[in-house]
Amino acid sequence: MASKPAPDATRRSEKSRRAIYAAALSLVAEAGYPKTTVEGIAARAGVGKQTIYRWWSSKADVxxxxxxxxxxxTARPAGHDGAGHETAGIPDTGDLAADLKAVLRATVDELLDPRFDAPARALTAEGVVNERLGRVFMARLLEPQLQLYVARLRSARDAGQIRRDVDPRIALELFVSPLAQRWLQHTGPITYDYTDTLVDYALYGLAPR
Known part of the structure; x- marks a missing residue:
C-alpha cells in the first residue's frame, strides 16, 4: 500500500503567513491600530498566537x-529606461512631465484601491502619534518610494531638463505632498486630472508663459 506524501511544511507556512497578512490588514482597517491585537489577528487567521510570535515580535511588525x-x-509593472531596459523605478522616456504624470496616475489607482486605502489610513494616522511606528513606516515603505522620484529627478537634472541647483528630495514634495494631503484629509477628489495638474504647476510654475 502506497504511503501518503509527507505534508509540505513550506506550503503550510506560506498559507498561514498569507492568512495572517489578510487578517492583520482587515482588522486594522475595521478597528484601527490601537484596537488591533496579536490575539485578534491570530483568531481571524485561524492560527495560534505562538505562530505569530515565532515570526514577528509585535503587532506593529506584523x-x-x-x-x-x-x-x-499592487505595485505597477516595471518601467523602462531611455535605452529600453526594464527598471524597478520611475520610467525614463526622456519626457519628465509624462513620466511623472504616469507614475502619479498609478499612485491614484493605488490610493483608490479599497485593499490599500483603509489599512494605509490606519497606519498613517497611528504613525502621527506613535513615533516609533511612524519612523519605521517611513523608513521601510515611504522613503524607498520617494527615492524613486529622487532618481528620476536627478536624471532630469543631469539631462538639463530642470535647473542644476534643484534639490530632487525637496522638489518631489511639490507633487507628492499635495496628493498625500488631499488623500488623508479628504479635501478634494483624487483624480488623474488633479495629479497631472500638480506636475504641470510644479514643473512650469504659476507665472504666465
Whole structure:
C-alpha cells in the first residue's frame, strides 16, 4: 500500500503567513491600530498566537510586513529606461512631465484601491502619534518610494531638463505632498486630472508663459 506524501511544511507556512497578512490588514482597517491585537489577528487567521510570535515580535511588525507585501502586490509593472531596459523605478522616456504624470496616475489607482486605502489610513494616522511606528513606516515603505522620484529627478537634472541647483528630495514634495494631503484629509477628489495638474504647476510654475 502506497504511503501518503509527507505534508509540505513550506506550503503550510506560506498559507498561514498569507492568512495572517489578510487578517492583520482587515482588522486594522475595521478597528484601527490601537484596537488591533496579536490575539485578534491570530483568531481571524485561524492560527495560534505562538505562530505569530515565532515570526514577528509585535503587532506593529506584523502589520508593517503585511502592508509592505500588499504594496508589492499592487505595485505597477516595471518601467523602462531611455535605452529600453526594464527598471524597478520611475520610467525614463526622456519626457519628465509624462513620466511623472504616469507614475502619479498609478499612485491614484493605488490610493483608490479599497485593499490599500483603509489599512494605509490606519497606519498613517497611528504613525502621527506613535513615533516609533511612524519612523519605521517611513523608513521601510515611504522613503524607498520617494527615492524613486529622487532618481528620476536627478536624471532630469543631469539631462538639463530642470535647473542644476534643484534639490530632487525637496522638489518631489511639490507633487507628492499635495496628493498625500488631499488623500488623508479628504479635501478634494483624487483624480488623474488633479495629479497631472500638480506636475504641470510644479514643473512650469504659476507665472504666465
Amino acid at each position: 502589520l508593517l510586513e503585511a502592508f509592505l507585501d500588499l504594496a508589492e502586490q
